[in-house]
Amino acid sequence: MPLYKTITVNPNTKVFIWKIEEPFESLSEGMDLTSNCAARVSNMKSDLHRRGFMSIRHLLDLGGYTDHDLYYDENGKPHLKDQKHISITHSFNFSAIIISDVEVGIDIEKQRNKILKIAHKFTPIEEYRTIANEDAMIRKLTIVWCAKESLYKSFAEKGVSFLENIYVEEFMFEDKKTTATVSFEEKQEKYNVDFLEFEGFTCAYALIAEE
Known part of the structure; x- marks a missing residue:
């Protein structure tokens, strides 16, 4: 069973990461x-997506839940029936979930140079022009993307712009954490963001900052 990593963020928050190696x-x-999820997975054309979907169910099991404990709201945000907060992510051969007593979000992305072409769409790219090494820029931008994606998932309001509404504070690679803010219409939330890198992938997870 390829549970890749378990992270105990605090006594009420855990991250589970799965490396997808098994066949569907x-x-x-x-x-x-559930009948709905069984229909969803049977209609998936990509074997990798089907395997990713099922790996998430194994991670749920590790967290003490089943597919029947999970449901989605009208914005597509996942919830657990016991009122715990959950976020889910899948990228290529890795998947992950985070479960907590507070609002959370998580994202995994493969580090790829294509992020250089789309960076201007989600962050003020001039802030990263001073990074001379292209590999370092790819790493940095992937962390920023993962952080913003995790916040987007947690905030879960239609119309939120990565570029206009989500701000990630500057950080160093060795920090392995930063803070971030989502400001949208009359609502503003602050988050603590942690990140890690492994096997050419980046994972970031965000917890709403408690007052």
């Missing part, structure tokens, strides 16, 4: 899906 059939064995 192995991941499906013994998994009791």
Whole structure:
């Protein structure tokens, strides 16, 4: 069972990361899906997406839940029936969830140079022009993207712009954490963001900052 990493963020918050190595059939064995989820996975054309979907169910199991404990609201945000907060992510051969007593978000992304072409769409790119090394810029921008994606998932309001409404404070790679703010219409939320890098991937998870 390739549980890749478990992170205990605090006594009420855990991150579970899965490295997807098994075939779909192995991941499906013994998994009791809701009828809706069974239909969803059967309609997926990508084997990697199907395997990612099932790996999430294994992570739920590690957190003490089943597919029947998970539901989505009208904005597509996942929830748990016991009122705990959850966020879910999947990228290529990694998937992850975070479960907490407070609002959370998580994202995993593969570090790829294509992020250089889209950076202007989600962050003021001039802030990163001083980074001479392209690999370092890719790493930095991927962390910023993951942070913003995790905040977007947690905030879950339609119309939020990565570029206009989500701000990530400057950080150093060795910090492995930063802070961020989402400001949208009359609502503003501050978050603490942690990040890690592994096997060419970046993972960031955000917890709403408690007063």
